[in-house]
Amino acid sequence: MGRQGTPLGIDVGGSGIKGAPVDLEQGRLAQKRLKIATPRPATPDAVAEVIDQIVDAFAEQTGDSPIGVTLPAVVIRGRVLSAANIDPSWVDTDAEALIKRHTGRAVTVLNDADAAGLAELHHGAAQGAHGLVILTTLGTGIGSALIHDGVLVPNSELGHLELDGYDAEKRAASSAKDREGLSWDAYVDRLQRYYSALEALFSPDLIVVGGGISRDADLFLPRLRLRAPIVPARLRNQAGIIGAAWRAVDLAVASG
Known part of the structure; x- marks a missing residue:
């Protein structure tokens, strides 16, 4: 035993x-x-x-x-x-x-990213959330987790949506900001395009943003104009x- x-x-x-x-x-x-x-x-x-x-x-x-x-x-x-x-x-x-x-x-x-989404749902920024929660992690690429009424829809790979003719993560991951030397204004424009596309496709009830750049969430999340609330992840690494x-x-x- x-x-x-x-x-x-x-x-x-x-x-x-x-x-x-x-x-x-x-x-x-x-x-x-x-x-x-x-x-x-x-x-x-x-x-x-x-x-x-x-x-x-x-x-x-x-x-x-x-x-x-x-x-x-x-x-x-x-x-x-x-x-x-x-x-x-x-x-x-x-x-x-x-x-x-x-x-x-x-x-x-x-x-x-699916694991991070489950953690945020049960113990972090999405705790108590109902309906559709989308977690994205902004890093080298963009990871994603789709969770509907507490049930994970695995392997969503929403960083690979097409955005302006590119994989979205090539344009909107935090690595793109660093690689291209984007100002916050320019980067927020990219994020607005990306999250607007997510919202148009999935109509989420809540969007949670993780990845190292979420430490600076106050510099960009309040500037995004979306129907759904968009909040920083709590559990980080x-x-x-x-x-x-x-x-x-x-x-x-x-x-x-």
Whole structure:
């Protein structure tokens, strides 16, 4: 009989792999997170070995509890269909089976923005929200999560909507502001075009904006003219870890 402990969330990013046990009652990390540099190249086995190190580091606290892992990728039933900021060899990898082989633990794998969206819904800026919530993360690209009445519609990839003949993230991600040296005025114009397009297509009840640039939310969010409220994410760089752990526990309960 295994020992149940605190669920573990692990967030795989392009530069670092971060993990921590999660207190799902409080919606916060139960311990200081451990961060290990993402291996180069970030092949499936190399990343799984780092995940195993994080699992081992928190073994005393987590016991045999579920593990949730985020990837910067489209993930369907544990299988990876795309690869952003990780090695192309991830495509068509059964990530859940691979990580389970390395760790010996039950694993749930999901898209990183989807995990952040779940965290913000249950413990952050979208807590108590009804109807359709869209979370976007503005960073190197634009990640997105679609959640309707508490149910995640996974792998939405709304950073790839066409905007002025480009992938939207090429024009409106925070990396575009930095790369092109855009003023806040010019960047707000880009964001207005992007979020107006989202609103026209999906009519959300709430938009939540995450990513590092959300720390400066006061400089741009109040300037956007939309029907739906648009608010900054609250959980910042903990959102992926918290959302991954939440999803793992939710699916474990659902499966009995």
